[in-house]
Amino acid sequence: MELNIQCEELSASRWTELISSMKTSKTVRLDDCSLSASSCKDIGSVLSTNQTLSELTLSNNELGDSGVELLCKGLMTPSCRLQKLWLQNCNLTDACCKNLSSVLSTKQSLTELHLGDNKLGTSGVKVLCQGLMDPNCKLEKLQLEYCELTPDNCEMLSSALRTKSSLKALNISNNKLGDAAVKLLCQGLMDPNCNLQSLHLENCHITAASCGDLGTVLSMKPSLIELSVGENKIGDPGVALLCQGLLNPNCKIEKLWLWECGLTPASCKDLSHVLSTKESLTEVSLIGNELRDAGMELLCQGLKDPKAKLQALWIRECGLTAACCKSVRSVLGTNQTLRELHMGGNKIGDAGVEMICEGILNPNCNLRSLWLGNSELSAACCRSLATVISTKQCLTELDLSNNSLADDGMKKLCEALKHPNCKLQQLVLYDIYWSSEMDDELSVLEESIPGLKIIS
């Protein structure tokens, strides 16, 4: 039984009702419900009696350290079998880490702990790591984003990586770590005991200087299938080093996030080579890098290779124009694995979209999801879009937000939506200005087509 409440103020009587249903729930989510420390007493008692409760989310509530202390009391009861716990943005500090640490060193059932957006600091995280190191701890996922970790924490985290073979996912994004600390982590990552699958180091103040070590990890650890170094200025030199590791046959990377890394077209040769070689690679994000048309054309070459198995590509805000859309059209006409293309935030305009539509219409293309928000589109490209909508049955999701399509353009799209071949499930139209008449027409249309959801 699932209890899922978000953004609601709960009256006293409602709370009593909820506590009652929590006693038999398997998952409980009370996100941003104005809960406080006193609510934790009740939740604590639920934890100590409900043996089936496996997931608990209390993010975005001012629970405070005292609230968590009460929760931990419940967590520590032998009958509690909680597996996943989310306490993001709960106004926690280092003071509660002792309690959480005790839970970690006792509760073998706990596999996931998410503590992002709490000022735990160096000392708090050190205490947490002590619990993590306990042999009883079987934690698989640990998330400490925006927790004010410092380089000093990385020695213990490195030890944890060396010892905790259960640890599959580590997210320490948005903490000021720096290259030296990340190199320490890499040492832990390379330990034979380490089975980490997912590593997120976004905005950790990393530069090209750590990319050699990260590359080595990639070349030695087939278990690492997901790596994100987004929002670190690693630049072209950094990516070159990462690609060396990525190209190693040992590397089985599946998801690679390199958004806002300060990359230029110069990175695209290496990236293209990775795209055309690494058959395990299914998802790549390059959002917010000035790749420009030249860079995109290089990437497209890689994507046309029969060995390219990419399924999802994010190239939002990469400084692209209509000029590269010819190459994109070519990719869409040959590549059969690409399912999701996120191209918003580029000035590709009507001309660019028309070329992309031509590519999508090719029978080889199996695209399911196309995102063209904020692409300087107008009513002029809606004819091509309409053809795609009413022809390409595999397309289930289309985003055209933040484009001035106007009533004229919208009318063409509406006609296409009515077509029996249209299998669109989600049409995203945020921030497009249309008349009240068009507004009514869209409401009526949405109601008449059962599978379709128009999001605006």
Added chain:
Amino acid sequence: GAPGLGGPHPLVFLTLILLATSLAQVTPGARYRQFLTRHVDFPKTSTTNDRIYCNLLMQRRGMTRPICKPTNTFIHTPADQVQAICRHAGRCHRQNLCDSNAAFRLTTCRVAPGSHPGRCFYRGRVQTRQIRVACNRLLPIHFDRVL
């Protein structure tokens, strides 16, 4: 009925008045309400920082499901001052787009690259600027841009 000089029955007047007031509320009502929900937060909800402000407000105002709304601007002024842009407090031009005379305190939220449906994270930017809105029957119904 009461004797009169040949004008309509008072009940007819009453009916007409009721009809007129209800019509005035019907059409722009829903879009205006959505404009308020999405774009007006006054007084500004207090949070630790602008990033958390955006994460919370975007969620509270229903703009994170099923898809993360890519960008959204919150205006930190009373609704009636925003409404006034469509009347005397703004310069209107074609397509019913009106530019505010005054500058307003704003928080613009933009979706962060790592987000995906179900997990929406935002970046917040505070500024004080004039804004452009679309008006329908003297009510703002669409936020066009920060000027």
